[in-house]
Structures are given as structure tokens and as C-alpha cells.
Amino acid sequence: ILTKKIAVLAGDGIGPEVCQEAIKVLNAIGDRFGHTFTFDHQLMGACAIDATGDPLPEETLQACFEADAVLLGAIGDPKYDNNPAAKVRPEQGLLRLRKSLGLYANIRPVTAYEMLIPHSPLKNDRIAGADMIFFRELTGGIYFGEKGRTEDGAYDNCTYSRFEISRIAHLAFKAAQNRRGKLTLVDKANVLETSRLWREVVQELSPSYPDVKVDYLFVDNAAMQLILNPKQFDVILTENMFGDILSDEASVIAGSLGLLPSSSVGDAVALFEPIHGSYPQAKGKNIANPIATILSAAMMLEHFGLLQEANLVRYAVEEALDKKIVTQDLASPIMSYSTEQVGTFVASCV
Amino acid sequence: ILTKKIAVLAGDGIGPEVCQEAIKVLNAIGDRFGHTFTFDHQLMGACAIDATGDPLPEETLQACFEADAVLLGAIGDPKYDNNPAAKVRPEQGLLRLRKSLGLYANIRPVTAYEMLIPHSPLKNDRIAGADMIFFRELTGGIYFGEKGRTEDGAYDNCTYSRFEISRIAHLAFKAAQNRRGKLTLVDKANVLETSRLWREVVQELSPSYPDVKVDYLFVDNAAMQLILNPKQFDVILTENMFGDILSDEASVIAGSLGLLPSSSVGDAVALFEPIHGSYPQAKGKNIANPIATILSAAMMLEHFGLLQEANLVRYAVEEALDKKIVTQDLASPIMSYSTEQVGTFVASCV
Ligand SMILES: CC(C)[C@H](C(=O)O)[C@@H](O)C(=O)O
Ligand SMILES: CC(C)[C@H](C(=O)O)[C@@H](O)C(=O)O
Numbered sequence: 001i002l003t004k005k006i007a008v009l010a011g012d013g014i015g016p017e018v019c020q021e022a023i024k025v026l027n028a029i030g031d032r033f034g035h036t037f038t039f040d041h042q043l044m045g046a047c048a049i050d051a052t053g054d055p056l057p058e059e060t061l062q063a064c065f066e067a068d069a070v071l072l073g074a075i076g077d078p079k080y081d082n083n084p085a086a087k088v089r090p091e092q093g094l095l096r097l098r099k100s101l102g103l104y105a106n107i108r109p110v111t112a113y114e115m116l117i118p119h120s121p122l123k124n125d126r127i128a129g130a131d132m133i134f135f136r137e138l139t140g141g142i143y144f145g146e147k148g149r150t151e152d153g154a155y156d157n158c159t160y161s162r163f164e165i166s167r168i169a170h171l172a173f174k175a176a177q178n179r180r181g182k183l184t185l186v187d188k189a190n191v192l193e194t195s196r197l198w199r200e201v202v203q204e205l206s207p208s209y210p211d212v213k214v215d216y217l218f219v220d221n222a223a224m225q226l227i228l229n230p231k232q233f234d235v236i237l238t239e240n241m242f243g244d245i246l247s248d249e250a251s252v253i254a255g256s257l258g259l260l261p262s263s264s265v266g267d268a269v270a271l272f273e274p275i276h277g278s279y280p281q282a283k284g285k286n287i288a289n290p291i292a293t294i295l296s297a298a299m300m301l302e303h304f305g306l307l308q309e310a311n312l313v314r315y316a317v318e319e320a321l322d323k324k325i326v327t328q329d330l331a332s333p334i335m336s337y338s339t340e341q342v343g344t345f346v347a348s349c350v
Numbered sequence: 351i352l353t354k355k356i357a358v359l360a361g362d363g364i365g366p367e368v369c370q371e372a373i374k375v376l377n378a379i380g381d382r383f384g385h386t387f388t389f390d391h392q393l394m395g396a397c398a399i400d401a402t403g404d405p406l407p408e409e410t411l412q413a414c415f416e417a418d419a420v421l422l423g424a425i426g427d428p429k430y431d432n433n434p435a436a437k438v439r440p441e442q443g444l445l446r447l448r449k450s451l452g453l454y455a456n457i458r459p460v461t462a463y464e465m466l467i468p469h470s471p472l473k474n475d476r477i478a479g480a481d482m483i484f485f486r487e488l489t490g491g492i493y494f495g496e497k498g499r500t501e502d503g504a505y506d507n508c509t510y511s512r513f514e515i516s517r518i519a520h521l522a523f524k525a526a527q528n529r530r531g532k533l534t535l536v537d538k539a540n541v542l543e544t545s546r547l548w549r550e551v552v553q554e555l556s557p558s559y560p561d562v563k564v565d566y567l568f569v570d571n572a573a574m575q576l577i578l579n580p581k582q583f584d585v586i587l588t589e590n591m592f593g594d595i596l597s598d599e600a601s602v603i604a605g606s607l608g609l610l611p612s613s614s615v616g617d618a619v620a621l622f623e624p625i626h627g628s629y630p631q632a633k634g635k636n637i638a639n640p641i642a643t644i645l646s647a648a649m650m651l652e653h654f655g656l657l658q659e660a661n662l663v664r665y666a667v668e669e670a671l672d673k674k675i676v677t678q679d680l681a682s683p684i685m686s687y688s689t690e691q692v693g694t695f696v697a698s699c700v
Binding site for chain 2: 076080081082084085089091095120121122123126142143145147148149150152153154155156157158159160161162163164188189190191192193194196197199200203216218219220221223224226227228241242244245246247248249251252257277
């Protein structure tokens with residue numbers, strides 16, 4: 001029986017709506033198993049800029065450090081996206097949060113749910129049985145290198161140290177040991193010096209994990225192979241930018257971006273968030289898919305050591321998918337359910 | 351009636367085999383229309399390293415400058431890929447060639463051929479009618495920024511100047527005017543300073559092309575949208591690294607990487623090459639698909655102003671696809687034809 005304090009950064013767009021459903025499910029788990037989850041709501045992203053001028057107020061960061069885990073909705077607002085001159089942006093809050101909490105490994109499982117296969121843009125035989133997990137480096141690379149303007153141009157620096165690579169590589173190797181024993185490093189070692197360093201470090205670590213078969217793929221080829229033959233992948237290890245692109249791409253295997261959870265782990269408290277964005281067009285409409293956030297909450301339960309609870313949430317999600325209690329992204333509007341209805345149904349099944 | 355001198359850099363792996371078929375087709379066009387094409391074969395890539403120690407010998411570069419166009423096969427050899435310490439690499443030759451010839455715009459059309467739709471990993475209704483063209487910046491970005499090692503790490507610098515962006519953006523806007531009037535800029539402006547500069551420059555140019563509707567997509571979203579709904583795209587403009595990844599990914603729409611041609615244009619002579627790599631496993635087996643290279647030759651004919659000839663080549667390729675005179679990537683081994691057979695058939699149809 002546990003008591004856990006969860007910092008909730010619901011964020012922008014559909015963030016608050018999907019977080020609310022995940023909280024509903026966590027509370028249902030608490031009721032059933034006798035755990036107590038408390039939720040500390042804090043501002044981050046565009047909503048934090050509006051309220052305080054800062055996308056990651058000091059108070060929010062403090063609350064995260066004091067929590068046992070962080071649940072994040074989504075951040076981002078189009079009013080910043082098409083204004084290249086904006087000095088303060090919601091994304092800065094997210095990036096600073098990742099860096100401040102030392103969340104260097106973003107873990108994104110992608111599974112083809114049997115019942116959603118008809119919904120995928122991919123042909124059924126290509127995806128049935130696909131089951132992979134991304135280990136995306138999250139606090140280095142071009143996201144965090146020095147960036148700026150020159151008189152006539154702009155620059156972004158991509159850097160990686162051996163240490164930054166090896167700490168996430170160890171996690172990925174270990175995950176592969178507990179899965180099907182295959183690790184694919186995705187890089188662009190034929191062009192980038194940082195990629196050659198990734199390959200070097202992974203090659204050096206490889207003998208310590210003799211039960212893991214290591215494969216190397218160039219990122220352009222990986223982007224193609226993910227669609228051509230997703231079943232070949234088990235654990236995919238890659239740097240920050242490539243991981244961003246490929247894991248979003250891989251969402252088509254699951255059938256919807258609205259299904260994919262993630263956890264981010266590192267030096268301090270761990271963070272759990274759906275991989276989708278703030279989807280501003282859907283804000284307040286009660287149509288966003290809460291499942292990615294609910295499954296992120298399941299990853300949180302697992303992180304707390306509550307395996308049975310985590311599996312029950314996953315089972316409840318499958319129940320919802322099975323019964324087609326799903327949002328618009330997975331059904332025709334007339335056959336679909338609201339964000340709240342899906343959350344309530346999942347909560348009722350745990 | 352024209353006389354044209356073509357520098358041929360057949361390169362590594364399957365490069366020589368596919369180039370030979372493109373030359374066969376160009377010669378057939380020459381015979382039919384009375385043009386004279388001469389071919390100047392030169393070394394580049396791993397074969398050039400083996401012969402001279404340099405992936406782009408001075409003589410090769412000279413021959414390109416003296417030619418009316420360059421036909422490139424493919425370069426690359428696995429013996430360099432898994433040796434991060436290799437100092438000389440085939441890719442350096444290709445990158446130096448692009449830079450030396452000032453080939454700043456790499457143009458990659460992607461079409462879903464009716465008869466190949468059953469072969470695509472994507473469901474038919476998603477791709478029927480898809481028809482897009484990538485404008486990938488080719489001589490800037492992280493490919494060409496300063497790169498190197500530090501004591502404990504590595505770095506790659508990504509830089510872009512306004513000039514580098516606007517010259518290719520103009521080409522993309524003009525192409526959109528001659529197509530369906532839609533331009534999509536793919537960037538990561540929520541994170542990268544260079545992307546914000548891309549967005550700025552494109553926004554500034556946009557009023558000069560009032561008949562072109564401009565859209566902006568983040569690269570992670572674009573990687574997903576390409577598969578979810580490829581028909582939404584007309585002209586896609588993007589920087590070097592993103593273009594590398596997304597255009598390879600888009601090959602699944604066409605049904606095979608072995609079908610996609612490209613042209614690269616810029617300050618001096620233009621270059622034509624398939625977007626696929628050197629596919630070393632297939633080398634010498636007479637199984638590689640020559641169509642991407644043959645269609646690259648068609649782009650070359652168009653570049654020479656020989657529209658009728660170019661269209662005839664494209665028609666001959668469709669004839670081959672229609673009659674299923676295709677290589678293994680598009681048919682079961684038992685029903686497939688050799689590289690040479692496909693080339694000979696296409697040449698016989700022009
Ligand atoms: C919002 C954005 C900065 C972020 C990223 O690129 O990391 C998002 O796309 C993600 O994948 O979490
Ligand atoms: C071989 C490699 C350097 C090259 C690139 O990344 O540009 C290739 O992938 C391409 O797309 O032409």
C-alpha cells in the first residue's frame with residue numbers, strides 16, 4: 001500500500017482533458033488497491049507563459065522535484081509556431097524541464113493492437129505482431145546545443161559526449177535483454193561525427209551484453225524500414241532528433257498517435273507523458289484520445305513497482321479498444337465516444 | 351538534334367549495373383531522335399578510394415565540370431560504415447561533389463504508380479493518387495557544418511544562411527506554381543533556430559507567390575502525415591537532413607525505393623541519380639531495379655529541354671511496370687526479371 005505524490009503539468013490544448021482521464025484511472029486504481037495518489041497541479045507551457053511570463057515557473061520545477069513522479073499532458077500553441085521572432089516559447093519550458101530533471105532517456109513502446117489493425121494505414125500483414133520500444137536520448141544533441149543567429153544566418157550545434165551516449169545505451173541493452181534480445185542503433189554515421197561516436201560507444205558496450213544482437217541502420221533507411229517491415233524491430237536506440245521523428249512516424253503502426261505513451265527517466269524523478277502534442281484544434285471539444293496518457297499512467301505505476309496495477313490498466317484499455325469505446329481518431333464520429341466517456345469506461349474496468 | 355556529353359559516376363555496389371541500363375535507354379533515345387550522347391566514365395566513392403585513395407579524384411570533378419550533365423549510380427560500402435574511425439569514406443566524395451558543383455537543390459518526385467499500389471505496404475485508398483515532389487536542400491545544414499571530436503565527445507554544426515534558404519525556396523515556389531499550388535515547409539521551428547530562419551524566409555517570400563498556398567509542418571508530424579495521408583502533399587520544401595529522412599520514408603508510397611529518381615541542380619552542371627543506395631548485398635547479381643536510374647535519365651532529358659524524349663522514357667517505364675517486366679523488389683523471385691532484362695525492355699519501348 002503506497003502513498004505517492006504526482007506533479008501534474010497538464011499544459012496546453014488537449015493536455016488538461018487527457019490528464020484528467022489519466023487521473024481518473026489512477027484514482028480508480030488507488031480505490032481498488034488501497035493506494036493514495038495525490039496530485040499537485042502546476043503550470044507549464046503556453047498556459048504558464050500567459051500566467052507568469054515563464055513557460056517553466058520556478059514553482060513548477062520545485063513541485064516536480066518534490067514529487068514521486070510527474071504526469072505531463074502536452075504543451076504548445078500555434079500562436080508561437082508561426083512567429084519565428086517569439087522570444088519566449090512553450091517548448092522552452094518542456095526542454096528546460098527535461099534538462100533540469102536530467103531525463104536523459106525517453107522510452108516509447110509501440111505495439112500494434114490486434115483490434116486496431118484494420119484502422120492502420122498499413123496493410124494488416126505488415127504490422128500484425130509488431131512490437132518495438134524506442135530509447136530516445138532526451139537531453140542532448142541538437143535540441144540542447146548552442147544555437148543562435150549570425151548576421152546573415154542561424155546555427156544549431158549538435159553535440160554528444162561518450163557519457164551521454166553510454167548511459168542510455170546501457171538502459172537500451174538491458175531492455176533488449178528482457179525482450180527479444182535485439183538492439184538497433186539508428187544513426188547517420190556515414191555523415192555525422194556524433195553518429196560515429198554513437199556507433200563507437202555502442203560497439204564498445206556490445207561485448208558486455210553477449211545475449212543482445214546489435215544492428216546498425218542509417219536513419220534514412222530506418223524511416224523506410226519502419227513502414228516496410230516493422231516486425232524486424234525490438235529495441236531501437238537513437239539520438240534526440242532522430243528519435244523525435246521516428247517515434248512519431250512509428251505511431252502509424254499503432255493506428256493512432258493518440259495511443260502512444262512514454263516515460264522519461266534519468267537522474268531524479270521520472271516523467272510520464274503521451275507522445276502526441278497539444279492538438280489545439282481539438283481543445284475543449286472533449287474529443288481527444290486519452291489512452292496515450294492513461295497508458296503513460298500505467299508506465300508510472302510500473303515505475304512505482306506496481307506491476308499488477310499497471311497491467312490492470314493496460315487490460316482495461318484493451319477492453320475499451322475491444323468494445324470500441326474509443327474516440328474519433330479510431331472510429332467514425334457517429335460511432336465514437338468522448339474523451340470523458342473513454343476515461344470513465346477505462347476507470348470502471350480497473 | 352543535340353549532342354550531349356554525360357559524365358557517368360557509376361560508383362559502388364549496384365551503381366554500375368543500374369547506370370548501364372540508363373545508358374542503354376539514353377542510347378535508344380539517341381538512335382530514335384538523332385541525338386548523340388557520349389559517356390565519360392569516372393571514378394567516385396569506394397571504388398575511387400580503392401583505385402586512388404581519394405573518393406573524388408580531381409580528374410572526376412574536372413570531367414563533371416566539362417560535361418553537360420552528370421549521371422550518378424550509387425556510392426557506399428559497408429566496410430566503412432561499421433568502422434567509425436575510418437578517415438576516408440565514400441560519402442565524402444559525394445558530399446564534396448555536391449558542394450563543388452553547387453548542387454543546392456535535390457529534387458525528388460514521388461508518385462504512386464497505379465499498377466504498383468498492391469505492392470505498397472500502405473493501404474490502397476491511402477496512396478492512390480498521391481503525387482508529391484521534394485525539394486531537399488543539398489549543400490548546407492548539418493551535413494556541411496563544422497564537425498569533429500572533443501576530448502570526450504563529438505559535434506556536428508548545423509548552419510543555414512538566408513541566401514541558402516531563399517534560393518531553393520524560390521525553386522520550390524515556382525514548382526508549386528506549375529503543379530497544384532501548394533507548398534509545405536517541413537522544419538522543427540519549435541526547437542531549432544535554423545528552422546525558425548527557414549520559416550522566416552519562406553514567410554517573407556510567400557507574398558511574391560500569391561497563387562501558392564504555404565503550409566508549415568513540424569518534421570515529426572510530417573513523418574507521420576506522409577504515411578497517414580500522403581495525398582495532402584504537393585511540393586515539400588525542407589533542409590538537408592530532414593529531406594534525406596523524409597524522402598526515403600516516402601519511397602514506401604511508390605512501392606519501392608528502386609523507383610525513385612532525383613535531379614540535383616544549382617550553380618553549374620546538373621546531376622541525376624536514383625535516391626537508393628549502393629545495395630552491396632545485390633552487387634553483381636543482376637537483380638537491382640534499374641528504374642530509378644532510368645527515370646533519373648528521363649529527368650536529365652527534360653533538363654536538356656527534350657520533353658518529348660523524357661516523356662517517352664516515362665511511358666516506356668510504365669509499360670514495363672504494366673507488363674510486370676520488373677525486378678525482385680516488385681515481384682516474387684520466380685516472376686521477376688533481371689536488371690538487364692528490365693533495361694533492355696524499357697529501351698526497346700522508346
Ligand atoms: C514539443 C516538442 C519540443 C517535443 C520534442 O520535439 O521533443 C515533442 O515533439 C516530443 O516528441 O516530445
Ligand atoms: C549516401 C548519403 C551520404 C546520402 C545522403 O545522406 O545525402 C544518401 O542517403 C542520399 O540521400 O543521397
